[in-house]
Structure formats: C-alpha cells, structure tokens
Amino acid sequence: MGERILLVEDDPQLGAQIVEHLQGAGFEPTWWREGRVLTAEGLPRVSLVVLDLMLPGTYGLDMLKSLRSFSEVPVLILSARNDTLDKVRALKLGADDYMTKPFWPEELIERVRARLRRPTLQKAEAVVEVGALRIDPQAHEVSVQGQPVELTRVEFALLAALARRPREAVTRQWLVEHVLDPEREGTERTLDVHVSRLRRKLGPQHGVETVWGVGYRLVPGDGS
Structure with a gap:
C-alpha cells in the first residue's frame, strides 16, 4: 500500500468519494466521520491529514491547533468556508494548504501528491x-x-x-x-x-x- 492519509470528513457521501479516489491513487486512507480531541497517542501514523472544518464533536481548527502542539504532519484543509479570514487563520495555525468545496477530486489528489513531495518541518530539527x-x-x-x-x-x-x-x-x-x-x-x-x-x-x-x-x-x- 501507499502512504497513509487521515481524512476527517462528516459528509458520508463526500467522504466515501474521497476515500475511493485516495485508494484509486494508491494511498491508504483512514476515515474519521467526526472531530476528535487529538493527542500524540491518539493520532494514527499518517503522512498527511485531510481536514474538514465544520465537524460534529471537535471543530476542525481546534483539531489543527492541538495537532500542531505535538506534530508537524502536513494538513490540507477542506471547507465550504471561502472567507479570506478563515483561510488566513488556518494557515497561521499551521495548515499547509486550503481547498474550498465544491472541488474536483482529481485536483485534491494532485494537491495531496504535491504536498507529500514538499519538505516538511519536523518537530525537533537537527543542526x-x-x-x-x-x-x-x-x-x-x-x-x-x-x-x-x-x-x-x-x-x-x-x-x-x-x-x-x-x-x-x-x-x-x-x-x-x-x-x-x-x-x-x-x-x-x-x-x-x-x-x-x-x-x-x-x-x-x-x-x-x-x-x-x-x-x-x-x-x-x-x-x-
């Protein structure tokens, strides 16, 4: 299998489509259907997180904020919110990319691939x-x-x-x-x-x- 991707998306139809396209592109997705309080122990070993913002449970930006307290895994935001302030806040909290809904699945896959090719800041970097x-x-x-x-x-x-x-x-x-x-x-x-x-x-x-x-x-x- 390919690299592991964590998808956090509450829309059952959209989530299923994204999972199907990720698998078709050779990735191994794990799908969470609601927001969760993230901890270092509770985060699966993944190479990328695809994160919705409007989630039941824990709001997406709150998940991103807690994630950045212990991990620098790349995060791609998916959201129907197209306001510039939302995008700026997500980027300031540590998001690596931001896509607005609706979107073409093919574009999502290419953004995932591009993000995984880019250098990633590690939590503890060596000299x-x-x-x-x-x-x-x-x-x-x-x-x-x-x-x-x-x-x-x-x-x-x-x-x-x-x-x-x-x-x-x-x-x-x-x-x-x-x-x-x-x-x-x-x-x-x-x-x-x-x-x-x-x-x-x-x-x-x-x-x-x-x-x-x-x-x-x-x-x-x-x-x-």
Whole structure:
C-alpha cells in the first residue's frame, strides 16, 4: 500500500468519494466521520491529514491547533468556508494548504501528491551544516565559518526551509506559500528580495543557488 492519509470528513457521501479516489491513487486512507480531541497517542501514523472544518464533536481548527502542539504532519484543509479570514487563520495555525468545496477530486489528489513531495518541518530539527554554513533551527542561530550571522525572521525561515533539503531545489511557489507572511501580499518578487538580502549576509562563497525555472537550493560555497 501507499502512504497513509487521515481524512476527517462528516459528509458520508463526500467522504466515501474521497476515500475511493485516495485508494484509486494508491494511498491508504483512514476515515474519521467526526472531530476528535487529538493527542500524540491518539493520532494514527499518517503522512498527511485531510481536514474538514465544520465537524460534529471537535471543530476542525481546534483539531489543527492541538495537532500542531505535538506534530508537524502536513494538513490540507477542506471547507465550504471561502472567507479570506478563515483561510488566513488556518494557515497561521499551521495548515499547509486550503481547498474550498465544491472541488474536483482529481485536483485534491494532485494537491495531496504535491504536498507529500514538499519538505516538511519536523518537530525537533537537527543542526544542518552545508560547507562552512551552520543552521541551528532549535536555537534559531546561523553561523558562517564560526561567525554568527544576524537574520530577520523571514530570512531565517527561508534559510531553514532550504536547509531541510540541502542541495535539492525547492520551488519558488512553495517558498512563497510557506515562508512569506500569509496576511501580507506574498509574491515571487518579494521572495527574490529576501533571497538577495540573505545572500549578502551569508557572503558570496556561502549560500543560496538559483535553479532556473524552479526555485532555489542551499549548496556549499567555493569558500567552504
């Protein structure tokens, strides 16, 4: 079987359709028909959570909030609520994607696949060293050849995202969606400005390489 997906959806017809499409795409879905208070012990071992918001039992955003207190498993929100404030709140609470109902099942499957291909923040991240560049996600510290580098919140988030997959390209779209502030206008041009500033702070021999047509990646520099 493929990767395990937890679906939390109270609509019996829609839930059955989603389960069928997930199975057809090679995934192994577990279907909960109501919201539950989540704990580390009660969460199944899954690679992704597909979560409705308007649920009997425990409201979807409350489930998301409690989930983020102990797990960074990716979460894709499904909701009939199309209000921007609902989307912003879900993203701020830790959702990775947001789809509004009604939707095409084929799009849902592709979003699930895309989300599973993306780097995921782990609850306890190890120190990453790429050449002479050292990133400590837990301490929120960066150094080059032992010298500390002061970064803004966005610059650090950008560098940490790239450090989770060193030497691998991360798309500009993913970085825009997951690094830039969702309450402000996040554009690829804004991302490029942050990358430019980050490069200046790290120095020309250590830093972020452009992958044309894709995005950026973190590589050891010539001076490492």
